Amino acid sequence: MATVADSLGSLTSAPRTSLWQESFRRFTKHRLAMVGAVVLFTMVVAVVAGPFIYRVPIDEIDFKSKLQSPSWTHPFGTDDLGQDVLARMLYGGRISLAVGIASMLIAISIGVLIGAIAGHLGGVVDNVLMRITDLFISLPGLPLLLLIMYLFRDTLKKLFGPEAGVFLLIVAVIGGLRWMVVARLVRAQFLSLREKEFVEAARSLGARPLREVWRHILPNAMGPVIVAATIDVAAAIIAESSLSFLGLGFPPDIPSWGRILYDAKDNLEFAPHWALIPGTAIFLTVLSISYIGDGLRDALDPRKVLGGK
Amino acid sequence: MSKYVIRRLLIMVPVLMGISLVLFTILALAPGDPFEELATNPNVPPEVRANLRAKFGLDDPIAVRYLRWVTAMVKGDWGFSFVSRVNVDELILQRLPVSLFVLGSAQVLGILVALPIGTMSALRPYSWFDQISTTLAFVGFSLPTFFTGLVFILVFSIWLDWLPFIYRADISTSGWRWYWDHLRQALMPIAVLGLFQGATLTRFMRSAVLDVIRLDYVNTARAKGLSEKTTIMKHVVRNALIPVVTLLSLQVPAVFGGAIITEQIFRVPGIGSLLISSILANDTPVVMAITFVLTALVLISSLAADIVYAVLDPRISYN
Numbered sequence: 001m002a003t004v005a006d007s008l009g010s011l012t013s014a015p016r017t018s019l020w021q022e023s024f025r026r027f028t029k030h031r032l033a034m035v036g037a038v039v040l041f042t043m044v045v046a047v048v049a050g051p052f053i054y055r056v057p058i059d060e061i062d063f064k065s066k067l068q069s070p071s072w073t074h075p076f077g078t079d080d081l082g083q084d085v086l087a088r089m090l091y092g093g094r095i096s097l098a099v100g101i102a103s104m105l106i107a108i109s110i111g112v113l114i115g116a117i118a119g120h121l122g123g124v125v126d127n128v129l130m131r132i133t134d135l136f137i138s139l140p141g142l143p144l145l146l147l148i149m150y151l152f153r154d155t156l157k158k159l160f161g162p163e164a165g166v167f168l169l170i171v172a173v174i175g176g177l178r179w180m181v182v183a184r185l186v187r188a189q190f191l192s193l194r195e196k197e198f199v200e201a202a203r204s205l206g207a208r209p210l211r212e213v214w215r216h217i218l219p220n221a222m223g224p225v226i227v228a229a230t231i232d233v234a235a236a237i238i239a240e241s242s243l244s245f246l247g248l249g250f251p252p253d254i255p256s257w258g259r260i261l262y263d264a265k266d267n268l269e270f271a272p273h274w275a276l277i278p279g280t281a282i283f284l285t286v287l288s289i290s291y292i293g294d295g296l297r298d299a300l301d302p303r304k305v306l307g308g309k
Numbered sequence: 310m311s312k313y314v315i316r317r318l319l320i321m322v323p324v325l326m327g328i329s330l331v332l333f334t335i336l337a338l339a340p341g342d343p344f345e346e347l348a349t350n351p352n353v354p355p356e357v358r359a360n361l362r363a364k365f366g367l368d369d370p371i372a373v374r375y376l377r378w379v380t381a382m383v384k385g386d387w388g389f390s391f392v393s394r395v396n397v398d399e400l401i402l403q404r405l406p407v408s409l410f411v412l413g414s415a416q417v418l419g420i421l422v423a424l425p426i427g428t429m430s431a432l433r434p435y436s437w438f439d440q441i442s443t444t445l446a447f448v449g450f451s452l453p454t455f456f457t458g459l460v461f462i463l464v465f466s467i468w469l470d471w472l473p474f475i476y477r478a479d480i481s482t483s484g485w486r487w488y489w490d491h492l493r494q495a496l497m498p499i500a501v502l503g504l505f506q507g508a509t510l511t512r513f514m515r516s517a518v519l520d521v522i523r524l525d526y527v528n529t530a531r532a533k534g535l536s537e538k539t540t541i542m543k544h545v546v547r548n549a550l551i552p553v554v555t556l557l558s559l560q561v562p563a564v565f566g567g568a569i570i571t572e573q574i575f576r577v578p579g580i581g582s583l584l585i586s587s588i589l590a591n592d593t594p595v596v597m598a599i600t601f602v603l604t605a606l607v608l609i610s611s612l613a614a615d616i617v618y619a620v621l622d623p624r625i626s627y628n
Contacts, residue, residue, distance in 0.1 A: 135327040137559060138611060140603045142566030143584060147600050148335060150588045238453050242570055245455045246585055258455075265459055265574075269467050276463075279456035287451035294447075 026299040033295020036288035043285060047093030056087040058255060070273055077273045079263060085274060088255040089281060095256040096237050096282070099171055103236035106175025108229050111182025112218075118183070119190025120213055130187070137180045142242060148173050149248045166250055174239045182228050189221035223300035230293035234286045241282050257282050317615050321608055328604050329382065333375050336597065382601060388594035392587070397598045401580060405602075407476075408579030411498050412568050418503030419510055426507075427514025428546055431522060442511060449508025454567045457501045458574035465497060472497055476577040498575045502567055506560075513556045517549035551622050558614030562607050 028034060061081045070077045076086035118129040149169065156165035193199055194217060202216045241258030243249035245265075250256045252263065257278040264275035381387070387397035430439035466474035476494050521527065522545055530540045569581035576582065580599050587595035 131323075132327075135324055135331070138324060138562070138604075138607055139328060139331065140562045140565050140600070140607050142562075142569055143600045143603045144335075146569075146584065146588055147332075147596060150596060151335065234451070241453060242455060242566065245570065246573055248585075248588065261455065261459070268459060268463055272463055272467075275459050279453075279459060283452050283456060286453070287447065290447055290451050 023299045027295050030291075030295035030298055032291045033298075036291030036295070039284060040288040040292065043093065043281070043288075044097065047090050047097060050090035050093075051087070054087060054090060056084045058087045058091045059083060059253065076277050077271065079260075079267075079271070079274055085260070085277060088260055089257070089277060092255040092257045092260055092278070093281065095167075095250065095254060096240060096258070096285070099167070099174070099240040099256070100233040100237040102167075102171040103174040103178065103239070104229050104232040106171060107178040107232050107236075108182055108225065109179075110176065111179035111228075112186050112225060114179065115183040115186025116190060116213060116218065119187040120194065120209070120217075122191075126187070129183075133180045133183050136177065139177065141177050141239070144177065145173055145239065145243060146246065146248055149243060153248075162251055163254055166254070170240055170243065170249060171236075174236045178232055178235060178239075182225055182232075185224045185228060186221055189224065190217055193217045193220055226300060227293055227297045230289055230296055234289040234293075237282065237285060237289075313619050314616060317612055321612060324608065325605075326379075328608075329379055329601075330375070332597070332600060332604070333378055337371060337374070387598040387601075390587075390592055390595050392590045392592045392595075397594050400583070400595065401598060401602055404578060404580045404583050407577060408568065408572065408581060411495060411502065411572070411577055411579065412564070414495070414499045415502035415506060415568075416564070418499060419506030422504070422507035423510030423514050424546070427511040428518050428541070428549070430511075431515045431518030431549075432541070434519065439515075443515070446508045446511040446515075449504055450512070452505070454501055454505050454570045455574060457505065458497070458571055461497050461501060462574070474575060476575050494575075495577075498571045498577055501574075502564075502571050505567060506564060509560060510553070510557070513553045514549065517552045518545060520552075521545055521548045547621060551618065554614050554618050554621065558611040558618075561610040561614070565603050565607060 061083060076084070076089060079085055079088070114129055114133065118126040152169055153166065156169045159165060160168060199212060199216050202212055207216070240249060240256060241261065244256050244258030245262045247262055250259050252259065255263075260278040261275055261282075264271065264278070268275055385398055387401075389395075390397050390400055393400055426442050430436075430442045433439055462474045465472045473494050474497065476498065527540060527544055530544045531537075535544075565581075568579070569584060571577070572579045572581035573585050580602065584596065584599045584603075587599065
């Protein structure tokens, strides 16, 4: 964000750096955020490239080697059908991360749109939109998610096939129930930014409303939105895992991390590794994202002194 | 104060209506017909089916159906469970106390953990105590409840064999033994939920205390000779609690989500596990009623938070 402190920061540090470079520099100073970024990056590379290198099928049933602990042939052990857990983890990671990112994009798009309209137009529109936002905030997320999954799952499966149907439904519903914080943030930013001199200058130079919003207000309102977006990815991953863990997310042939955990929970006594591996994966992903979010918050908000660099 | 509460209650009416509208829309948009089974049954002639549809008003305009549904919901006429063969309201009333007990204790545990730890970390920022508690808080809220629950079962029930991992409503012992058994089985669900909640709250509390501690009135309080304890308790913590209560009320829907998962893991016979089993058994009246009850509980909790808010910050009631 363009604040006085920020421009002062870039003045004193020679050679001159742009606002984003400066933010990046601050981010790299947040040690735990950097660790989080490295861990998350490693996991993303693993799930994207992993299945090309580790070519064990995810659904090869072998009852002779069921519920085995980790070994050289099965680095993460096997499940109750003798399927290789590592292969399933790599495949499931793609799904879990894809759900996280897609839901976040939906939530951010809706949130920015509603927040921008409310903040820019103000008046009655603002009032109505904010009441709708309040309404959505008081909806109980998980029960509603379960209800919608229950009512619409079969239809979407028929329309788009089991994998795409469930994916679309989960992503749409998680995204559709998580935009409220972003909408409020964007609205608050708009309310303060539209009174600022540089926006007034743009307006008096004849910038049309759309250009004023797109070029001048929105880029300056992005800081908190980026932080919220990071947190939303983690929240969406947890939401999907919760759904799958309750048996209402992905079907068993699509092993998302939550689904693997769901299948593993009844064999905790005989094969603890089977549950601990996906659980740890979810935990590490969420923890990394939380630290990255924390680092971004400090990097993008120079006014926050006490929060630490 | 009472005026403020009444105004808050009045604001709840449109919110409740809005939520009921959302729920009803979801239900109305959902594919599938409650009389589908009759349609495929060759023994039921089409006229009977049409009569039934007319009797239950399925062919009425949507506004009429909404009004009828809302009045039935408000009157407590929530229908009949297909699976349990009892009225839905009875079923829910049976299950609700256990849920409220676990949820309430967890919330208390969370607050008891978070307030002192959050305040202490903020009083000495970047000390080793702060570093450790901040790290633990991060770990705590990044651990999803379903995973903590499984790890607890693995450690305390399977490896150490200290606690039972199935919650039983019908414990045969009596007297003190009965209380002890109840407490023992409730320990893990309460701990899982409470620690998760505590982790989030600790972070809220830490940053809220950090925000107030440097303000002038705190210096004034110290300068006029108040003891450090009075300064912290009466001036810092009380004011820091104001934003925390707001965040707490925004947190309530998430808490209910966590409760559903926890009940499912430990098989606590509360409304969360009833919701899941009803969904799996296609028991629509129960599913709808529980969603409605949970929504109402969320609203009641946020109302409670608003009242606490007004108590903490007297300025609120004046405008």
